[in-house]
Amino acid sequence: MPKVIVVTSGKGGVGKTTTSASFSSGLALRGNKxxxxxxxxxxxxxxxxxxxxxRVVYDIINVINGEVTLKQxxxxxxxxxxxxxxxxxxxxxKDALSLEGVGRIIDELKEGxxxxxxxxxxxxxxxxxxxxxxxxxxxxxxxxEVSSVRDSDRILGILAAKSKRATEGAEPVKEHLLVTRxxxxxVAAGEMLSVDDIQEILRIPLIGVIPESEAVLQASNSGTPAxxxxxxxxxxxxxxxxxxxxxxxxxxRFTTAEKAGFLKRLFGGR
Amino acid sequence: xxxxxxxxxxLRGDTKKTAVVAKERLQIILAHERAGRNASSPDYLPAxxxxxxxxxxxxxxxxxxxxxxQLEKHGEYDVLELNVMLPEDKRGA
Numbered sequence: 001m002p003k004v005i006v007v008t009s010g011k012g013g014v015g016k017t018t019t020s021a022s023f024s025s026g027l028a029l030r031g032n033k034x035x036x037x038x039x040x041x042x043x044x045x046x047x048x049x050x051x052x053x054x055r056v057v058y059d060i061i062n063v064i065n066g067e068v069t070l071k072q073x074x075x076x077x078x079x080x081x082x083x084x085x086x087x088x089x090x091x092x093x094k095d096a097l098s099l100e101g102v103g104r105i106i107d108e109l110k111e112g113x114x115x116x117x118x119x120x121x122x123x124x125x126x127x128x129x130x131x132x133x134x135x136x137x138x139x140x141x142x143x144x145e146v147s148s149v150r151d152s153d154r155i156l157g158i159l160a161a162k163s164k165r166a167t168e169g170a171e172p173v174k175e176h177l178l179v180t181r182x183x184x185x186x187v188a189a190g191e192m193l194s195v196d197d198i199q200e201i202l203r204i205p206l207i208g209v210i211p212e213s214e215a216v217l218q219a220s221n222s223g224t225p226a227x228x229x230x231x232x233x234x235x236x237x238x239x240x241x242x243x244x245x246x247x248x249x250x251x252x253r254f255t256t257a258e259k260a261g262f263l264k265r266l267f268g269g270r
Numbered sequence: 271x272x273x274x275x276x277x278x279x280x281l282r283g284d285t286k287k288t289a290v291v292a293k294e295r296l297q298i299i300l301a302h303e304r305a306g307r308n309a310s311s312p313d314y315l316p317a318x319x320x321x322x323x324x325x326x327x328x329x330x331x332x333x334x335x336x337x338x339x340q341l342e343k344h345g346e347y348d349v350l351e352l353n354v355m356l357p358e359d360k361r362g363a
Contacts, residue, residue: 145292146292146295146296149296150296150299150300150303153300153303153304154303157304157307161307187289189287190287190288190289190290191287191288191289192289193289193292193293193296194289197289197292197293200293201293201296201297201300
């Protein structure tokens, strides 16, 4: 049974697109035929993060308007065999993203794909709503920071009230908390909300913790989803997230600060 | 934070970490916002606001954002609050 997964957060800049890119790549690496859709009409960026920006010819609005077929608009990912990208339109009006049109695309994608990942824009406007409406599951990307936690709570409220599943009285959307940009050292110092705090406040199951890392910028610089970066914490953390999503029992990592060595403690440094 | 600041905080007994403050603030504001959500401001509220605005506009010239219709929960009661800000020069006329 194909799954529609929305990556959403309410707040901008918390790591939705970074997560969409790595999560969809991870699903594909595990053998799932996967498509990742950019819903941020007018501000498309998933193509840059995936490194396929120069191969964009058609976009989701072209498909909705019936100007091209879905097959013509899908871009094959250069890192994974099982992965395709459906870009957002950079020029069209975001109202062109009709709920009915999105529904048609998702139904068609369900014929050929196992996982359909929807990268939501920030906010709670039309684009974010169309990204979440058809979701079966949701990754709620949250930073350990008050405004992000509050916005995530708002998004959870909307998912529970206005998604297709909610309006049709079906089984509710399955929610997963993904904490990103986490810095265990600052948590230990009492300067940052802990994963436990965030979970206690939002009351949804935790699917993973992505540590704050310089690797994320390096990944976006080169147009390579962070999950492909060898030997980086971020890549490992995203692989764990995908494994848990697939049902593997993987213990949480990157939630506690590494003990600094004696010399480091003596001479300081971060 | 300098050593002196830390020492002063310690002497004042003022050692509450900001993460604790963040958590408390979130718990309070989210409890409030969730209550508002679950009392589910009914679907008719926007329409009611529009119609009230139309009626009031028949008699007084008021701007759209000068009228607020809110449903609040006070214990066992739901209170429907209508708040119209009258324009300065028309007041008492």
